[in-house]
Amino acid sequence: MPQRSRRTGAAVTILDVARHAGVSPMTVSRVINDHPYVGDTMRERVLASVKTLGYRPNLAGRSLRTSGTARIGVLYSNPSAAYLNQFMLGILEQSSLNGSQVMIEKCSGIRSQRAAARRLLEAGVDGVILPPPLCDSQRTIDELDATRIPVVAVATGTPMEGVTSVRIDxxxxxxxxxxxxxxxxxxxxxxxxxxxxxxxxxxxxxxxxxxxxxxxxxxxxxxxxxxxxxxxxxxxxxxxxxxxxxxxxxxxxxxxxxxxxxxxxxxxxxxxxxxxxxxxxxxxxxxxxxxxxxxxxxxxPVAAMGRAAVTLMLDEIRRKRDGRPKADTHQVMKFTLVRRQSSSPPPRR
Missing domain, CATH: 3.40.50.2300 (Response regulator)
Known part of the structure; x- marks a missing residue:
């Protein structure tokens, strides 16, 4: 059931709309970006929540507003649904705050990767974010780089020269x-x-x-x-x-x-x-x-890494539109050791 209340004193986000409508953040993103593969009933439900909450994308990226909305592609083949869900939450939330569109393509083998990347390029994306394991695919990065669009690699262990990245140690x-x-x-x-x-x-x-x-x-x-x-x-x-x-x-x-x-x-x-x-x-x-x-x-911090990837991507897109060179930024985020119930000293026997 859609939720009727939300926290007060804070800007409405795509996550608030998703909770209110009782749908996923990805569904909200598709409705906002006028994706064709959303049913009329679902679209009306999301738009009703948008209206009720007064949701408006925060178009804070002025340099992007003046030159058109940024379209960010995400190409993924990660087998871990838990990791991917956290990552996409960060991607969608940050892109919503900046008024950018997100286009998502799934792939598997090399041929599938090429086809998925081609679909993103044909859709007119301004840059592509690569979560693991594609963040380490030299072939995929080279093919995208050949088109001269920005690439942000997420969670790679060995950042590549000329490719902006965000990771932990x-x-x-x-x-x-x-x-x-x-x-x-x-x-x-x-x-x-x-x-x-x-x-x-x-x-x-x-x-x-x-x-x-x-x-x-x-x-x-x-x-x-x-x-x-x-x-x-x-x-x-x-x-x-x-x-x-x-x-x-x-x-x-x-x-x-x-x-x-x-x-x-x-x-x-x-x-x-x-x-x-x-x-x-x-x-x-x-x-x-x-x-x-x-x-x-x-x-x-998987969701935070997704948010950081969007921020880094928008900076790279601005640089390209302004005719400036790539920033080639490599951001390292903090990890934390979290102690819970599954660990204890070894048994005494």
Whole structure:
């Protein structure tokens, strides 16, 4: 049911409209941007909320107003729905505040990437934001760069020269988590890696191994399992680690989806988390607080990174329209180690 009230004393945002209408922020964005694939009933419902709340895009970007509304493309193939939802919330909210339009294309393989990028270009986007793992696709970036439109890469572990980016320090984040587990007393720690095509994967794995080496602990090869940042691959990886004898007293997963899978496997084996097994993740997506026990994880400000990506993109678009060179900005945002119920000292036995 649509909500009838909202907070007072603050400007109405696209999120307020979505809550009032009882729809997703993406649906509101499509209605506002006159997207053809929205039903009449849904369109009327959203427009009624827009009118009731007095929502108006904040066209603060004056340089963009004078030269036309900015159209920002988002090209994605991320398998983690939780990560993507948080990211798109930030994208939509910031683009709404700046009066820019957002066009979204999903892709999978190389051929699909090219077709999706071509659709964005044919739609007249002024720039393209690439969330992971496409942020690390040199082919995709080169093809977009050849069209001379701005590109912003989000959550890449190794920023490319000439490509504006926003990220966290993945290495230090994973190192902080490993040190935390060591401080709890864990010595047999299993690690689940992510997609090898995504550069933060190598950084998080290297940080884990380095922190363990600093503590004088050698990590056996079978204590590092391969995942792909998906829940399903987390199930397989966790099962491999928990079949070891002696098994690890803690599992550090490279993202929350795989950590949630590890918790599920542990429960299926009759193990209690964290009494019998500590499980930690990375990203702090909504799944971290929707499972039991809630996950200890590294908070990556995904929605804030989406907002920052829009701000950086609008700056690049202004520069291009003004005939100025690229800013080539590389913004590093802060991470936070969030301690919750899934971690504790190892069992005494």
């Amino acid at each position: 993945d290495y230090q984040g994973a190192r902080a988590m490993t040190r935390y587990l060591l401080q709890l007393g864990h010595r047999r720690i299993g690690f689940i890696k992510g997609d090898p095509q995504h550069t933060p994967t190598a950084l998080r794995a290297a940080a884990f191994l380095d922190a363990m080496a600093e503590a004088g602990i050698e990590v056996p090869p079978d204590h590092v399992a391969q995942g792909m940042f998906t829940y399903r691959t987390g199930l397989t990886a966790a099962a491999e680690l928990l079949a070891l004898r002696p098994r690890p007293t803690a599992i550090f997963s490279s993202n929350d989806d795989m950590a949630a899978a590890a918790v599920s496997v542990a429960h299926g084996m009759g193990l209690h988390v964290p009494d019998d097994l500590t499980v930690t993740g990375f990203d702090d997506t909504p799944v971290a607080t929707t499972i039991w026990p809630e996950l200890t994880t590294v908070h990556q």
